[in-house]
Amino acid sequence: MARQIHLVRHGEVHNPGGVLYGRLPGFPLSEHGRSTAQGAADELERTGRAIDAVIASPLERAMESAAPIARFAGLAAEPDERVIEAFSRLEGGEYEMSLSILAKPRAWRFLVNPFRPSWGEPYTEVLARMHGAMEDAWTRPGEGDIVIVGHQLPIWVTSRNGRGRSSFHDPRKRRCALSSITTFVRRDGAFIEVGYRDTVAAHGETARDVGAA
Numbered sequence: 001m002a003r004q005i006h007l008v009r010h011g012e013v014h015n016p017g018g019v020l021y022g023r024l025p026g027f028p029l030s031e032h033g034r035s036t037a038q039g040a041a042d043e044l045e046r047t048g049r050a051i052d053a054v055i056a057s058p059l060e061r062a063m064e065s066a067a068p069i070a071r072f073a074g075l076a077a078e079p080d081e082r083v084i085e086a087f088s089r090l091e092g093g094e095y096e097m098s099l100s101i102l103a104k105p106r107a108w109r110f111l112v113n114p115f116r117p118s119w120g121e122p123y124t125e126v127l128a129r130m131h132g133a134m135e136d137a138w139t140r141p142g143e144g145d146i147v148i149v150g151h152q153l154p155i156w157v158t159s160r161n162g163r164g165r166s167s168f169h170d171p172r173k174r175r176c177a178l179s180s181i182t183t184f185v186r187r188d189g190a191f192i193e194v195g196y197r198d199t200v201a202a203h204g205e206t207a208r209d210v211g212a213a
Contacts, residue, residue: 004145005134005191006044007155007182010057010065011037012207021211022091023084029064036179036207040199041068043181044147051075052144055137057084057151065179066149077149082133085151088120088213096210097171115168120213123157123167130158131191138186152176152212158184162193178207 011033013021021027029037044051051073056066058079066077093106101111112118130150137146156174157167159182175196176182183195200207 002185003138003143004049004194005137005184005186006145006147007158007184008040008044008065008069008147008149009152009155009176009178009180009182010059010061010149011035011040011179012209013061013211015208015211018094018096018210020088020090020093020096020213022086022088022213023059024091025060027211028060030208032207033061033178034064036200036205037065038068039203040065040179040181041072043197043199043202044069045072050142050144051147052140052142053078053137054147054149055080055083055133056149057081059085059151062149062151066147069147069149073147080133080148082129083148083150083154086121086126086153086213090119091213097212126154127157127161127167130154131161134158134184134191155182158182158191159193159196162191174212177201178209 012030013027014030054066054070054073054075054077056062056077056079070077116122152174156176160167162184177198177200179199181197184191185194
């Protein structure tokens, strides 16, 4: 079987204050998040595909979500700064990336250019570091799959690129649910998306998705 790269989003975060947590420490998985992270691991295990490496953002929620995948694969999760959450100037505030942010004047000065975006790390830089991590993963010895556990925005811009779309998007319409799996192959020098699985919705469940950059 040809190698695949699976980008797995972390599970639900314990965030009772509704903070846009970004790269802040102290935001582990909730109890439900640990359950759905296990569900994503179970989904990968059910495919029967060999896994050669489990790579994760160094943030706590991603490393926790990578743990059950690494466990069934008999590997150690490897932290990689290149797949970390996107930097946001809104980090630490009680914001959601939705129209509700327009009711908060403190955020207005960061919203002047959504194409870059002006509130944080440029999409081009996010995509470049994600592709760097994926390139290195793809060239590892062996033929087994690679799992990379990370965050919504970096996975979503990579997904859009893998379907020939621009990185600019409406944050309210990201198709990257908690504990979801987005799968890529490499063809003609590019990473092409070949699958998406919402592992939480597939079991009739929901997860509280508040705090993404």
